[in-house]
Amino acid sequence: MGETAQSVWVKCLSFIQDNITPQAYKTWFEPIKAVKLTDNALSIQVPSKFFYEWLEEHYVKLLKVSLTRELGDNAKLVYVIRMENTYGNKQPFTEKIPSSQRTRISSQDIDSPLRNKSPELKNPFIIPGIRNVKIDSQLNPNYSFDNFLEGDSNRLARNAGMAVSNKPGGTSFNPLLVFGGVGLGKTHLAHSIGVEVKDKYPEKTVLYISAEKFTQQYIESVKKNNRNDFIHFYQIIDVLIVDDIQLLSGKAGTQDVFFHIFNHLHQNGKQVILTSDKAPVDMQDIEQRLLSRFKWGLSAELQHPDFETRVSIIKNKLYRDGVEMPEDIVEFLANNIKTNIRELEGAIISLIAHSSFNKKNITIELAKKIVQNYVKHTKKEVSxxxxxxxxxxxxxxxxxxxxxxxxxxxxxxxxxxxxxxxxxxxxxxxxxxxxxxxxxxxxxxxxxxxxxxxxxxxxxxxxxxxxxxxxxxxx
Structure with missing residues (x-):
């Protein structure tokens, strides 16, 4: 047939261009690259997970029709998510299968190290205590050090996280407790450490879990009378990351079991990483013996980012999503959303979406409207x-x-x-x-x-x- 990925994609684009607005085409299709054609499967590279989700939600039918025209009824589409970056040659990537095609793509079509990633946590009781059991780490590869931008507000926590990922269990930062307010990047940093450890030490068993999920699993183990299996499972982890540890507050049984797991891991040179919305000294209803262990390593605070860091975060987000925005609008956003990085990124996504839907350019008036709505609808966390x-x-x-x-x-x-x-x-x-x-x-x-x-x-x-x-x- 002599067709290449590029030539098939050019024909698809020609059809797509005739069916959508010029701005939507520029925003959502120009940044895509065709990377591979195998039989009837075309792999396309997109710049971020958000980009992939947007295409799936808004343009999946259009993509399917255009691809079927070129490759026939058995056409398959594979997304490659690759974040281009300016931080050296590391390019984290994963591949996604669109929901409409998922049943028709066999596993050998996907050449991805993240093929086994599952949104569901595997049952930790299947093969307790066996070292070679394959444990899904539950890490999100889109959270990395590359897109966790350094600033005065997070320098200590970020550098400590990098030190831990270079030498898990081998630094004095054990446990590493990262604490701070809502939307400042605690979960992002925790995942970044795990992702980096898996990259450097593929043989290590890494597990990310929320304190809430940990509690649910523990309650389940007590019901099923296999508490010991639950403990054994967690004792074979090399790097344990527990998010929102403050949620163990008032849960005596879960605190007790976590105490035993923590001691075992710490004594065996394993790494523990915790996140919390408050410093150990402010945690209520957590046993003293557990609090004292939280203080053994390093407690690093994530503070509100300064103006320069907020500008960098916005620019990095735009770069990853393949969108351009005038400098004055970037500065307006950075000046008006000061306390929460999640809100900042949410406002950018809303701005892009409004612009794309309404076929309007991104203007300062539109930015003001979005910020007003955003700030108005965001509930303030109070103590x-x-x-x-x-x-x-x-x-x-x-x-x-x-x-x-x-x-x-x-x-x-x-x-x-x-x-x-x-x-x-x-x-x-x-x-x-x-x-x-x-x-x-x-x-x-x-x-x-x-x-x-x-x-x-x-x-x-x-x-x-x-x-x-x-x-x-x-x-």
């Missing part, structure tokens, strides 16, 4: 400490009075309101809320929430308290 201060100020008392044992009605009501808003606006457990608001137990918090709900419907004055405080806390 229990802050809630207590706002409630105390509102009722003109100090926090000590709010937390005191007194049964005076107006103080009891203020305390109950603080508990109600702590449950509503934070992810803390009832036990944790009780501990922080005057050392009460979880039953007291539950009772407080019910009382507030009841009074809100029967007492007009009390309803006003709730509405006023809600405005103050969610503004």
């Amino acid at each position: 229990i400490e802050y809630i207590q201060k706002v409630v105390s100020d509102y009722f003109q008392m100090d926090v000590e009075t709010l937390q005191s044992k007194t049964r005076k009605r107006h103080i009891v009501q203020a305390r109950q309101l603080a508990m109600f808003f702590a449950k509503k606006l934070t992810k803390a457990s009832l036990a944790s809320i009780g501990t922080q608001i005057g050392k009460r137990d979880h039953a007291t918090v539950l009772h407080a929430c019910k009382t507030v709900n009841n009074l809100s419907t029967t007492d007009k004055q009390f309803k006003k308290f709730v509405e006023d405080l809600d405005k103050k806390l969610t503004l």
